[in-house]
Amino acid sequence: MAEADDLKSREERKRERMWNPRRRWQAVQQAITWAEQQPAVRRNTRACAMALQRRHRAADRH
C-alpha cells in the first residue's frame, strides 16, 4: 500500500508541474462557484439567515 501512496503523490506532483497556472486558477475559481450552487454547501439560505437573526436578537436582549 505504501507503493499506492507513493504513486498518488507522484501523480499529483506531475500534474501540478504540467498544469497551466492560468487554467489551474480558473479551475479553482470555477470549483468555488460550482460548490456554492450545491444544496449542501449553501450558507446564505433563508433558514440560515433566520437562525443568525435569532442569535443576534437573543444576544441584543442580554
Next chain:
Amino acid sequence: MDVDHILDTMNRHSVECLLIGGMNFLLRHAPVLTYDVDLWIADTPANRRRCEAALAALQAEWGATEDDWGPVAARPAGWLDCQALYCLTSPAGAVDIFRAVKGLDDWAAAYARAVSGVTAGGIAYRGLSDADMLRSQEALPAAEQKPERLLRLRQALQEGRHG
C-alpha cells in the same frame, strides 16, 4: 471547474464509476476545499475502454512522464491498464481516476451501498456511502487523514443520517 460536465460526460459514455473524495463529501455534507473530481471506476477492461473514451471527450491530458504528457485522445486503447491511478488535467478541471481505493476492496459492493444524488445542475451521480468514505479515510496514513471529514462522517453515521 465544470464538475457537471465531467460527471455528465462519464454518464454519457456509460462509465461505471463512483464519485469519491472531496467532491462527494462536499455534495453530501459540507463545503471542503477541493479542486479535483475523484472517480473510482469499475476495474474491467470494457469499463476502462469506456472511461478512456470519456476522458478523450473531456480533452483530458496525462502522461506517464512529463515528456510523455499530452492529450489522452492520442493514446492507444489500453493506456488506462498501466497503473492503479491517474491524475489528469482537462479544460473542465482536474480529474483523478482510481482503479482501486485503499480500504475498499470490492467496487460492486461499494456501488451497491453507494448513494444516488443529483447536482444542482441536474446531473446524476452515485457517490460513495458515508460508511465507505469513513473506511477509506481510516485506511489512509494518519498524516493524510482529514480530521474534520472523519468527525463529520462519524457524526452522520451515529445519527443515521446517510448511507
